[in-house]
Amino acid sequence: MSNIARMMQRATAGAGGAGPDVEEVFSTYLWGGTGSARNIVNDINMADNGGLVWIKSRTEGGSQYDGFHILCDSERGANKTLNSDGNKQENWTSFGNTVTGFNNTNGFSIGDSDYVNYNGHAFASWTFRKAPKFFDVVTWSGNGTAGRTIAHNIGSAPGMILVKDLGDADNSWNVYHRAASGTPQNSHLELDNSNAVDNSGNRWNNTSPTSAVFSVGNSDKVNASGHTYVAYLFAHNNNDGEFGPDGDADIIKCGSYTGNGSTTGPVIDLGFEPQWLMVKRSDSADEWFIFDVMRGFDLTTTARLSADSSNAESPSLSVIPTSTGFQPVKNHGSVNGSGGTYIYMAIRRGTKVPESATEVFDVESGNGNGSASSPEFVSGFPVDAALIRSLGTANNQLYSRLTANKYLSTDQTDAEITNASDFSMASNEGWYLGSTTWTSWMWKRAPGYFDAVAYSGTGTERGVPHNLGVTPEMAWIKARDFAGKEWFVHHTGLTSWAKVLQLQSTGTESSGDTGGNLPTATTFPVNASSNVNGSGYNYIAYLFASLPGISKVGSYTGNGTSQNIDCGFTSGARFVLIKNASQSDNWMVYDSVRGIVSGNDPYLRLNSTAAEYTSGDHIDPYSGGFAATSNDPSTNRTGNTYIFYAIA
Numbered sequence: 001m002s003n004i005a006r007m008m009q010r011a012t013a014g015a016g017g018a019g020p021d022v023e024e025v026f027s028t029y030l031w032g033g034t035g036s037a038r039n040i041v042n043d044i045n046m047a048d049n050g051g052l053v054w055i056k057s058r059t060e061g062g063s064q065y066d067g068f069h070i071l072c073d074s075e076r077g078a079n080k081t082l083n084s085d086g087n088k089q090e091n092w093t094s095f096g097n098t099v100t101g102f103n104n105t106n107g108f109s110i111g112d113s114d115y116v117n118y119n120g121h122a123f124a125s126w127t128f129r130k131a132p133k134f135f136d137v138v139t140w141s142g143n144g145t146a147g148r149t150i151a152h153n154i155g156s157a158p159g160m161i162l163v164k165d166l167g168d169a170d171n172s173w174n175v176y177h178r179a180a181s182g183t184p185q186n187s188h189l190e191l192d193n194s195n196a197v198d199n200s201g202n203r204w205n206n207t208s209p210t211s212a213v214f215s216v217g218n219s220d221k222v223n224a225s226g227h228t229y230v231a232y233l234f235a236h237n238n239n240d241g242e243f244g245p246d247g248d249a250d251i252i253k254c255g256s257y258t259g260n261g262s263t264t265g266p267v268i269d270l271g272f273e274p275q276w277l278m279v280k281r282s283d284s285a286d287e288w289f290i291f292d293v294m295r296g297f298d299l300t301t302t303a304r305l306s307a308d309s310s311n312a313e314s315p316s317l318s319v320i321p322t323s324t325g326f327q328p329v330k331n332h333g334s335v336n337g338s339g340g341t342y343i344y345m346a347i348r349r350g351t352k353v354p355e356s357a358t359e360v361f362d363v364e365s366g367n368g369n370g371s372a373s374s375p376e377f378v379s380g381f382p383v384d385a386a387l388i389r390s391l392g393t394a395n396n397q398l399y400s401r402l403t404a405n406k407y408l409s410t411d412q413t414d415a416e417i418t419n420a421s422d423f424s425m426a427s428n429e430g431w432y433l434g435s436t437t438w439t440s441w442m443w444k445r446a447p448g449y450f451d452a453v454a455y456s457g458t459g460t461e462r463g464v465p466h467n468l469g470v471t472p473e474m475a476w477i478k479a480r481d482f483a484g485k486e487w488f489v490h491h492t493g494l495t496s497w498a499k500v501l502q503l504q505s506t507g508t509e510s511s512g513d514t515g516g517n518l519p520t521a522t523t524f525p526v527n528a529s530s531n532v533n534g535s536g537y538n539y540i541a542y543l544f545a546s547l548p549g550i551s552k553v554g555s556y557t558g559n560g561t562s563q564n565i566d567c568g569f570t571s572g573a574r575f576v577l578i579k580n581a582s583q584s585d586n587w588m589v590y591d592s593v594r595g596i597v598s599g600n601d602p603y604l605r606l607n608s609t610a611a612e613y614t615s616g617d618h619i620d621p622y623s624g625g626f627a628a629t630s631n632d633p634s635t636n637r638t639g640n641t642y643i644f645y646a647i648a
Contacts, residue, residue: 019247021352025129026251028276028294029107029428030058032374035119037097037111039104042428044127046102050074051129052137052232053099053108054084056305057115058122058295058313067310070115072099074130075137076230079111082164084288084307087172087192089165124295124305124313126276128232133242134252136233139166144225147205149213152233156211159236159254160345162191163203165221166228174203174221176214177343178236179256180282184208189343192308194285234345244351245447245469251348256282261338265328273323273467274346278307279334283341286334289318293349293401294382295426297321299454299538300404321349321402323453323465349467353447357550357648360444363574363593364430366437375430377440383431384445385452385542388438389604391594391612396604399433400540401425402454408478408487408540410503410587410606415483441575441591449551451543453524454480459535461515463523472519472543473553474645476503477526480538485531488512490519493555493643494581501643504607506584544645552625552646555581560631560638567625569648572596576619576626577606582640585633588618596621 027042044051052073061067069084081095082088097111108127110116116123128135132155140150152158159178165171173191180197181187185208187199202217209215214233216222222229237250244251253270260266276292288307296303301315318330326346328336335342354360362379377386384401387410395409397419405423406416421434431442443450447469455464466472473492479485487503490512494501497519500512515527524541526533533539546552552567567573574592579585587606594602594612598621602614618635620627625646628636635642 018245019241019243019249020131021244021350022251022275022348023350023352025131025134025243026276026347027125027127028292029125029127030294030426031123031125033114033116033118033121033123035112035114035117037100037109038117039109040107040125041104042107042125042127044107044129045105046074046108046127046129047105049129049131050102050137051127051135053102054126054128055099055110055116056124057118058124058303058305060118060121061310061312067312068115069307069310070095070098073137073230073232074102075139076166078102078109081115082166082230084173084191085310087169089167089169092169124292126290126292128234133235133237133240135235137230138233139228139230142220142223142225142227142229144218144223146202146218146223147207148216148223150216150231151213152231154211154233154235156235156237156240158209158214158233159252160234161209161214162232163216163222164230165224166230168220168224168227171221176204176209177282178254179343189280189282191288194287194308196284197282243348245353249348249351251351252346254343254345256341256343259328259333259336259338259340259342261331261336263329263331265330265336267322267327268325268344270325270346270348272325272348273321274326275349276347277319277326278345279319280343281334281337281340282343284333289334291319293321294428296404298402298404300406323455323467349445351447354444354449354547354550357574360446360449360550361575361647362442363439363591364442365439365593366433374432375427376432376434377430377438377442379430379442379444381430381444382428383425383442385443385450386425386431387441388433390436390438391604393609393611395609396606398542399425399431400452400454400542402452403480403540406480408480410487411609412504413484413486416480439591439594441589448545449547450545453541453543455539455541457530457533457535457537457539459528459533461517461525461527462533463517463520463525464541465523466541466543468521468543468545470521470545472524472545474544474643475519475524476542477532478503478540479531479534480540482530482534482537488531490514491555491581491643492553493641501579501581503587506586506607508584509581550648553644554646555641555643556628558628558631558636558638558640558642560636562620562627562629563636564622564627565625565644565646567646567648569625569646570623571648572621572623573626573646573648575645575647577645578619578628578635579643580633580635580637580640581643583633583637588634590619590626596626
């Protein structure tokens with residue numbers, strides 16, 4: 001079965017033999033504290049499965065109220081807290097109403113505690129649901145006997161284990177990591193401090209964990225008689241994962257790398273793009289750094305928190321994601337000291353194939369609320385790419401989560417521009433840009449639908465990896481830091497993939513820079529040209545595909561009167577992009593918020609800074625997609641070829 005067929009099966013028929021998606025077992029969720037109890041809706045079923053909720057204040061650290069890491073799990077129960085940044089016992093201070101319930105089918109509940117809900121402060125949570133090949137929580141009573149085995153339900157040998165004595169404030173968090181040293185079964189680290197790996201002590205009884213049990217020695221840190229312990233176990237998938245549309249995807253890896261002390265650090269191949277990453281230098285003292293895509297794990301600034309510190313979040317350009325892993329990009333001892341040894345745990349970006357367009361696309365007008373604490377453009381999902389435009393004379397600005405507050409204008413060949421205004425994609429429900437009212441078209445990256453890839457040029461013909469999961473049908477490629485380079489648009493409706501249109505131009509197709517190769521479900525081709533792959537320059541590519549009932553990349557021949565363009569939708573199109581490929585003309589943009597109606601349709605032009613046009617009847621509503629009307633050369637001139645992209 002082809003990739004797209006499997007994705008269609010997943011999208012239309014439910015799981016049907018497929019494995020869980022990453023989104024079903026892990027979530028990063030951000031919120032602003034209000035001081036009032038609330039439910040955190042992150043679509044993780046904690047009621048049936050249970051797991052771990054880990055919460056940290058982003059804006060305040062080390063204060064009396066909200067600097068601590070708060071860890072609560074379903075095995076110990078609600079409001080029973082531990083702190084990764086200290087060795088204190090369970091509920092060592094009066095934390096009050098922290099995580100008040102795990103009985104939610106779509107998340108968890110928090111109370112009014114300042115530690116998780118201080119009014120006006122920003123918080124992050126990481127939720128790990130119990131699931132085979134991913135995560136488990138177990139508790140036990142110590143017996144002081146070396147060789148004690150503790151059963152677990154991961155179904156494979158754990159990659160990392162965190163153990164805490166619940167009643168003894170003198171016992172640190174003990175950490176097993178499969179790559180901690182040459183003999184990880186005889187080594188340990190401590191989560192609550194920055195110490196290097198320790199090869200002494202009898203933590204794991206010099207016995208490697210198995211798919212069913214892990215062993216503890218007679219150390220009071222893990223197995224004192226009469227003491228009670230909890231362990232958080234994280235899997236390591238090694239081509240044995242059971243997730244995603246095909247039920248065979250890896251989603252979590254625990255490994256190591258050696259730093260090179262360069263601003264171009266080692267490229268760590270995970271086989272997937274991560275959304276969450278923990279890194280610790282193991283051969284010397286350093287912090288346990290936590291990065292994630294929601295707070296800003298991108299090419300501009302990597303927002304870090306430290307598991308062993310109550311400090312507030314701080315920006316640090318140190319680690320960036322790639323399509324297949326991650327890379328340190330700073331000569332910093334914490335992540336890339338020359339000759340340094342580092343361990344990590346990484347969790348994959350989402351594998352869920354969308355089942356409706358509302359999950360992955362929206363059109364909104366900003367409300368100008370002037371507050372970065374809530375999204376100005378409310379999408380209902382985390383936004384990965386946003387194209388914005390005022391209705392007056394203005395540039396068309398395309399932002400990406402990968403590039404944070406930098407944008408490219410689709411109507412220009414300029415290099416990317418840094419927006420000095422308040423800017424944030426760190427919302428699970430949308431994004432924020434100042435207080436100006438704009439129209440925003442918003443995409444979420446998802447298999448079979450849309451992907452964004454940031455890459456560095458090599459000057460050598462190659463295939464650039466992507467995570468679309470299917471062969472792209474349209475691609476927009478632009479140099480980010482090389483002014484004067486055009487937007488290259490490939491589209492299956494052109495005479496070949498080697499031909500391009502230019503997004504900033506009205507022109508017709510010309511030769512591209514693919515090297516004569518074709519895209520695949522895993523790569524897209526570029527040659528050595530500086531337009532797409534110049535050595536030392538940075539690029540971004542936006543990849544689009546047709547997903548039945550959600551999106552359609554296609555073409556049609558104009559008939560000069562009226563015709564229905566069938567996209568396979570049931571309630572018409574919310575977004576339509578059309579370009580005449582036969583003659584010079586504009587990139588026409590329509591959407592249902594501004595109006596796709598029987599009559600004159602408001603439209604904007606991606607290649608132009610001109611204000612919105614409100615005259616001219618170019619397209620009409622049609623339940624299966626849209627109708628091209630009249631004999632206007634922009635949309636339906638007799639005999640002309642038109643390419644389009646539509647979203648239901």
